[in-house]
Amino acid sequence: MTPDTFKDLVTLSREEMYREFYRRHRHRIKIKKEHVAVGNLMRISEATLTLSNQKGFSAMSMRDLSSASGLSIGALYSYFSSKDELLDMIQQESLQLATRVLDSSIAGIDDPQRKLRRAISAHLHLSEIMHPWFFFSYMETKNLKKDARRNAIDIELRMENVFAEIIAEGQRSGIFRDVCRSLTAAMIKALLQDWYLKRWKHSRREVTVESYAAFVVEVVESYLLTRSATEGQET
Amino acid sequence: MTPDTFKDLVTLSREEMYREFYRRHRHRIKIKKEHVAVGNLMRISEATLTLSNQKGFSAMSMRDLSSASGLSIGALYSYFSSKDELLDMIQQESLQLATRVLDSSIAGIDDPQRKLRRAISAHLHLSEIMHPWFFFSYMETKNLKKDARRNAIDIELRMENVFAEIIAEGQRSGIFRDVCRSLTAAMIKALLQDWYLKRWKHSRREVTVESYAAFVVEVVESYLLTRSATEGQET
């Protein structure tokens, strides 16, 4: 998957994405004209992400959000009924989108090694495009209310499990060594998360998504591939 | 380094540690009787860490802190002059302690491979004992004021650089392959951080510090060691 085709896959939806967002949360939103609601949801979400990622969601006041989004405080409350609900909506949306895109990115691939590479690359590219969402989701999870937090953790574990499953397939077909699947999957997740959590560091060093993806694949494969497979791999 | 000797190395200081803490920040603290100040600083810090790590520092109110620490609000302000200063004090303390312990843990070791293993193990054990401090430090960095944040980032990079240096030494002496040092060091850091950021996950899976350390070493070495060194390594 080249970055461009991937970017197309996701960006064509930016307009669409907020329409989906609106539809999924229609029941809590007072505004009924779709095109109005979608446009404002966009402004609200983007302002929330920017402000929260700078100083944290709970330190962002409604006044801040009002002036950054261009809507009055009163208007904001037509889109959610409390600040906590806003947190919830954004969190849910980002998790849903991530799982949906990832699942579809590996659908129909059989070869475990290709599948693993694809999953890594897709996750990195997605987090690149959706950077503010991923960062927000990670940092604010612990500030969610109990139920929502449990849900977020569930989804995170399910995503990690996608990697564990791929590794299991590779082990069954004999191309991956017999290492601990859950630790290896956790390691991959940690490396993927580091990309969006420490983006300033990587971009200061002029590391691109592609080169980072290549690096992660190299590390993971040097650990996972059986010796014979490794030798078959090399230049 | 066994866990016990390491634990001893650090825990003998819990009392001591807060005395150091007090001395380093004496200039901003109004209370002059050392034994009083040290005891209260302990209560204040521990309550702050617990509350902040649950719901975030900015969501913790002084009233929360007052009842959790057992000191009145008025008394709290004898130990710091603003909530931000409290954040600062704890952040600084945890960074200082971490660098100090890490530096000393690898001092005097020459062999790069042993040095690398030792640095990894020391970091993991330290973050295990000081878990709340590490978690706090990571999560609240972005909420610091500009100067303090820059300082925190500096220290983080310097710690990462310790790993890069070790790798460089290993490359010079020919036992490590010629891979990108900064990416590899960043990877190690990410894996070390994952240990304290996702501790609930690892402990639910009954992964111990030792087994996690062994895993990280295995992954890193399988990537870093030259083929001949690897074969020399194996069973």
Add this chain to the structure above:
DNA sequence: GTCTATATCTGGATAGAC
């Protein structure tokens, strides 16, 4: 649908008694 104005409450911080 959106705004302005405002009610109500919570937060950080201080003053002064003990």
Add this chain to the structure above:
DNA sequence: GTCTATCCAGATATAGAC
């Protein structure tokens, strides 16, 4: 050194005009 009482800025949330 510590506590209680209190100040007041700034927070969330609502009401009602447009």
